[in-house]
Amino acid sequence: xxxxxxxxxxxxxxxxxxxxxxxxxxxxxxxxxxxxxxxxxxxxxxxxxxxxxxxxxxxxxxxxxxxxxxxxxxxxxxxxxxxxxxxxxxxxxxxxxxxxxxxxxxxxxxxxxxxxxxxxxx
Numbered sequence: 001x002x003x004x005x006x007x008x009x010x011x012x013x014x015x016x017x018x019x020x021x022x023x024x025x026x027x028x029x030x031x032x033x034x035x036x037x038x039x040x041x042x043x044x045x046x047x048x049x050x051x052x053x054x055x056x057x058x059x060x061x062x063x064x065x066x067x068x069x070x071x072x073x074x075x076x077x078x079x080x081x082x083x084x085x086x087x088x089x090x091x092x093x094x095x096x097x098x099x100x101x102x103x104x105x106x107x108x109x110x111x112x113x114x115x116x117x118x119x120x121x122x
Contacts, residue, residue, distance in 0.1 A: 004121050005110070006044045008077070008084045009035050010100035011091035013049060019064050027091070034090050034115060042121025046084065048077025048100070078103050086110035088118065 011031045017023035028049060035045035052073050061068035074096055081087065087104035089097055089111065104111050112118055 005085035
């Protein structure tokens with residue numbers, strides 16, 4: 001493969017955390033570590049969180065799951081898929097990550113379920 005892809009890394013954010021900040025941070029670390037591996041294969045990784053969380057803060061969200069958070073969190077990632085070539089689904093159960101896969105499929109993006117299946121850029 002010669003062309004680098006922009007790949008959305010989609011995994012659990014809140015799922016299974018009961019909104020515990022330490023568990024959410026562990027989920028973000030897992031996605032970020034995966035993003036680094038994607039980058040090292042020659043692709044440009046993105047996380048919806050990288051775009052949504054600063055906007056959520058700027059919009060005045062007071063807590064995870066409030067109206068402002070919900071207005072932006074998944075919609076930003078869904079819109080981000082328009083600019084991506086593929087979605088990499090990682091981690092355990094997550095309605096949000098599954099939504100990113102469904103959106104990617106609907107937008108005819110390539111979907112990967114395992115980092116090992118991602119082609120390296122030569």
